[in-house]
Amino acid sequence: MRNQKTLMWTVMYAVLCLLAAMWIYPIVIAFVESFKVGGAGNYEAVLNHPRFDYWSAIGNSFLLAGGSTVVIVIISSLAGFAFARMRFRGRNFLYRALLACMAIPVASVVTPLFATMNDLGLRDSYVGVIIPLVAFNVLVMLLLMKNHFDGIPQELVEAATIDGARPIGVFTKIFLPLSGPVLANVSVLSFVYCWNEYLLPNLLLSSESKFPVTAAVALLQYERMSQEQIGQLYAGLILMTIPSVIVYLFSQRYLQSGLTAGAVKS
């Protein structure tokens, strides 16, 4: 029995190590390549690049992802509260009509979206990217918020209404304080999704000074690249990943539970 267990663990470790090696390989390659030709100077060169401004790309990403996250959290919790606990005409219809939009792939409507943002005078502006970022990401969050609010005991609501609390008071004094972990899930997920979005900023922004990291990657690439330029590109990619890794380290738990909840409940 003992031997069998040892054998089993050896096989399992072997499988894990083999797979882990495949997952670590690209990361190691990126590090090695970023130093191979040009050494640490590549990092310096990227930080003083004529076209690519590292700090502004990071700042733009924080602005777009952070701004979208704030809007998503506010509007999805307000609507989730109403859909879970208020009665009104057209409630189910509205809720279903909203959730149906979760299936829309961004790519399928790019040109109409571009034209609409252009007509609204929002092309090449931060707001013009935040609005579609919110639209395409908020509905999953609405689902998570409503499912959570559904589970809050009705007695709490009744006790408060008897005491004369208004709906907004029930929302801010009872529902929100009981929603810490869900709000954390929704915030972290929204932030990561919006930070990682590639198509929307590329479609809607034209000034390079407004590019977030996903769009700024293009500024480090040319038709024909020297080994040194490739080293600089890798250095830039690593530098641009650092904020994601920091966010990941601080929010791993919420990211995991949020993703899992989103998958199981949708």
Place this chain on the structure above:
Amino acid sequence: MRQFGGRWAPYLYVAPIVVLAGALLYYTVGFAVWASLTDWNGLTRMEFIGVENYERLFADRTFYIALRNTLVFMVATVFLQTVLGLLIAVIAKERMPGANFFKAIFFLPIAMAPAIIATVFKYMFEANYGSLNETLRALGLLGEDDSILWLGADLGVWSIVVINVFAWMGFSMMVYFSGLMSIPDELYEASSLDGAGWWRRLFSITVPSLKGTTGVLILLGIVGSLKTFDTVWLTTQGGPGVSTHFLSTFLYQERLNRDAGYSSAIGIFILVAAFVLSLIQTRVSSREK
């Protein structure tokens, strides 16, 4: 439940999301339907031409290449992500030392932008001086003057599959892992007493108990395949020629060609497919409850 919030207040709570998300998305989709029936350059000059774009689409060779690539990608990524995700989750549940470390490695790419992952792989896969071929040459697995065209017409789609599995397998692993946690230990204890071995338990208890999770992961993977754009656009851009186009990149290429009406028709095709698939997903997941 009692009336709560009066007659009009509820609408104030839902108004922001209805306007920002609902109205914008429905307007855009309606616009796309209309645009797909026109000859349009993307900004001005829009001329109604009926279903001509769709006739052209179903006769277009590139459309079938893109459709085939999207389907190959769909089947391959869903298969690899679920099988590897389940395998690692099952191993990690044995709670051997270091299991959490391995889980963290596989989950890490979820936090990285796909655009950055794709760019790293693009240069790694490059045929002449790319690191993967260099590594294979150093190991003697590839001749000094040989190169494998990882992003060429034959292998391109498979390389894109590899990138996607790298980026998303950790997600399946995590979802499976939390599913495993909800299988009662008594089930395993009872079958151990019956003398069932590890493999028997895997296929008679674990896999059947996770049927619902597997269903959800498969459908999320399928819908995700239709949404895949950045990984393809940033590596092969659909090339060489049109050999590695996906539906989404084919659409984007036509948009860049100022053929926005035609591009919108491709969009409507993707949209209909996504809606049908997510209807199936809703059916399956509500049956699981």
